[in-house]
Amino acid sequence: MVYALSKGSVDSVFKIGLESGVLEVVAELDRERRSKLNDNALVFSQSIYNLNLLENVNNGTSVAQVTAVDKDSGLKAKVTYKLVTNVEEFTVDRDTGIIYVAKSLDRERRDLYDLRVRAWDNDPENPFSSLARVLITVIDINDCPLDFGISNNLKLDVPEDLPRGAILATLQATDQDMGVGGQVTYSLISGHDNAFRIDQETGVVRLAGDLDF
Ligand SMILES: [Ca+2]
Numbered sequence: 168m169v170y171a172l173s174k175g176s177v178d179s180v181f182k183i184g185l186e187s188g189v190l191e192v193v194a195e196l197d198r199e200r201r202s203k204l205n206d207n208a209l210v211f212s213q214s215i216y217n218l219n220l221l222e223n224v225n226n227g228t229s230v231a232q233v234t235a236v237d238k239d240s241g242l243k244a245k246v247t248y249k250l251v252t253n254v255e256e257f258t259v260d261r262d263t264g265i266i267y268v269a270k271s272l273d274r275e276r277r278d279l280y281d282l283r284v285r286a287w288d289n290d291p292e293n294p295f296s297s298l299a300r301v302l303i304t305v306i307d308i309n310d311c312p313l314d315f316g317i318s319n320n321l322k323l324d325v326p327e328d329l330p331r332g333a334i335l336a337t338l339q340a341t342d343q344d345m346g347v348g349g350q351v352t353y354s355l356i357s358g359h360d361n362a363f364r365i366d367q368e369t370g371v372v373r374l375a376g377d378l379d380f
């Protein structure tokens with residue numbers, strides 16, 4: 168005697184023993200076997216995380232959290248994070264994916280960080296991993312002092328008979344901040360008795376009155 172399933176085994180859910188007539192539920196077994204495999208990759212909640220941070224953010228501040236999910240179970244779904252870009256300014260907590268500031272930022276030194284965070288599941292035999300990008304823009308604050316450079320302490324010899332309006336010197340101060348925090352204006356504040364004037368914008372110092380020694 169030979170047994171067969173009357174409508175065939177359409178989606179291979181059932182298998183019948185030709186001699187024995189014993190019906191097996193193949194798909195159930197297969198699903199069971201599959202669930203023991205690490206067959207789900209990690210998926211980050213975003214492929215790119217964009218952050219804007221003020222350059223005076225305190226060390227130790229948590230600034231963002233990256234998260235990856237894994238549809239497997241147990242160790243095959245337990246996620247571990249690692250910052251794979253070599254920087255000192257940021258760290259990523261291996262268990263939570265929280266990003267911390269680890270060292271002072273300085274917009275004048277570096278204003279952009281393009282970081283990669285890798286997430287692994289903890290399958291001991293065949294771990295999956297996935298990569299996300301964390302783009303950090305450092306926002307300027309007005310934290311740079313003006314620097315007069317070599318003209319910080321300028322000594323000039325001026326002939327007594329120089330005509331009014333003659334240019335004596337051009338002072339140049341620099342400020343590395345952005346916007347108004349980096350704008351330089353000049354003014355004379357003492358010791359000039361209206362004999363000199365300075366252009367507010369250019370720093371050009373001119374003779375404004377009569378010199379008499
Ligand atoms: Ca997995």
Ligand SMILES: [Ca+2]
Nearest residue numbers: 273274275310
């Ligand atoms: Ca700075």
Ligand SMILES: [Ca+2]
Nearest residue numbers: 311342344348
């Ligand atoms: Ca400044």
Ligand SMILES: [Ca+2]
Nearest residue numbers: 307308310344
């Ligand atoms: Ca600044």
